[in-house]
Amino acid sequence: MDIEIGVPLAFTVKQVGEILSCSRSQVYVLIGTGELESAKIGGARRVTQNQLLRYIKRIES
Numbered sequence: 661m662d663i664e665i666g667v668p669l670a671f672t673v674k675q676v677g678e679i680l681s682c683s684r685s686q687v688y689v690l691i692g693t694g695e696l697e698s699a700k701i702g703g704a705r706r707v708t709q710n711q712l713l714r715y716i717k718r719i720e721s
Contacts, residue, residue: 663710669708669709670701670708670709671706671707671708671709672704672705673707676707679712690715691705691707696712697711697714698711
């Protein structure tokens with residue numbers, strides 16, 4: 661997948677919730693079940709642009 665210019669490379673859980681129109685808690689559920697991939701950077705959980713795009717493509721099909 662190509663990186664979108666002008667879009668952050670990694671999103672916070674809160675940002676992902678805003679993008680997907682769901683709560684932070686629901687994003688953590690998606691991460692916990694493995695439906696949404698994520699990465700830990702330091703002590704912070706982040707979802708990369710590519711991980712988010714893969715999830716969106718999967719739920720669209």
